[in-house]
Amino acid sequence: MKNFTAALVTECMKLRRSKIFWITIVFFIFVPLMMGLLMLVAQHPEIGEKLGLVGAKAKLFGENNWEGYLTMLNQLVATIGLIGFGFVTSWVFGREYIDRTITNILCLPVSRTAIVTAKFSIVVLWCLLLVLIILVAGISIGYLIGIPGWSDQLFSQFFSKYILISGLTILLSSPVAFIASYGRGIIAALAFVILMLIMSQFIALVGLGPYFPWAVPGVLSVPEGTEGMELFYGSYLIVIITSLAGFLGTITWWRYADQK
């Protein structure tokens, strides 16, 4: 525990001073703002006409009510989350290679396992903050623009799904940590995130989404009853196994791989 606490405190110190941390916060506020703008356009077509293309995009919501808006918020956290959380993870692990500080933290009394675990903890905390930001910003903007059809029951249904999607998306960050460590930087990890995002779209399209871990959060975010988009218990298990493999692979890499 002493190992982990020391490592976690130092990770917090690094995070506090990092510009990337603040940039992600601004970005995750900006995205729901844009979503709110689309909703506003959907509710007031006269604004859409002035804005041209945005008017067409605004039809993405289906129904111009809270149900459509919250469904979109779930899809947002599944897609933007996959990219954003992947970026956060690749940065937390890859920065030690980019800044070339990796050798400073490997031959110390603190165990390498504690350092990796602390890094994963900071990734989870950071991602949870971003999840909270999307939620609070999204709901607040929804209220401000006066979307009709709010009900506590609707929110309760949305909230449990939102948390589940966010949790699954965060779990999928651990393989990114492995790629960032193996690739000694963030480029390979970011390429991996983008590849997984593209693959998840194609795989979901052919109806195999419930079997592909990176497609599972997206499949969960579409309205229930959509054909080929029904998850089963094994889908969650696939995500958990993928996450565990990423976590253990990263620890093994840090503990045993040559650090040239």
Place this chain on the structure above:
Amino acid sequence: MQNVIRTVNLSKSYSDVKAVSEINLNVRKGEIYGFLGLNGAGKTTTIRMLLGLIKPTSGNAFILNEKVHANHNELFKKIGYLVEIPYSYPNLTVRENLEIIRRLRFISGKKPVDDIIDKLQLGAYANRKAKNLSLGNAQRLGLAYALIHNPEILILDEPTNGLDPAGIFEIREMLSNLAKNHGVTVFISSHILGEISRFATRIGIIHQGKMVQEFDADQLDILCKKQLLIGARDLELAGKIILQNGFSNPVAQNGIIHLDDSRAIEHPEQIATILVNAGCPPSLLKVDEENLESYFLRTIEMNGGIK
């Protein structure tokens, strides 16, 4: 005396390239061991194996009689290290970077950070971000990471890189003091040979991944070649006179006779007397002693030269 650092047939290969081949090192307590080699000779690879950063392909490294491996965290408590150019978190200040190392080394209290800042004269830069440090001060910060916990053993890879002459002198004095007065064992790699010869107590030479020589620094006098340099108006005549008087092998080169006869080196006055009596007085008479640099170059030349 106890061997603090020891390697047994330590080797590392990358596919078909042998970076380090069967290195056997012995560093005793309180010694300053100068590990010399050209760039790419295998110094950094050896140091990385001593720190468990890379696994040997064969052989082992031992520190304080314990086998080094990547996860020997107890052993790392006793070691301070610096590998190649030291890097720090660019957006953190000098003090914050040291604070990170302090916490990861389980050092209690803030005083050790203040002390090491004073010791390495980083006070004026304590609140400056690491990315804004000069190369010399970044190097001092790297040394501060290595010294913050008062380690028993220091493993330093080119620690004086980027330091100005005053900084080099200061670090040399500090390391000498740590070894002499506090029993700290210092393993230091460098290619600045003049620097090492000034304070190392033992020297190892590595070339093309192989250990070509290991000797005590006070043996350097014996190992380094000496020769008598003789100048004269008639060099040919002077050479003949020297030969006729039983001295061996005078070689004329660049207008000077080089004589490596031990009798002549020990008694140059005899050469002066002989030449004066023969009517060919010397215009130059000087015993020239090889320094570590020339010795090093001669040693690696004998072991395959520079490739």
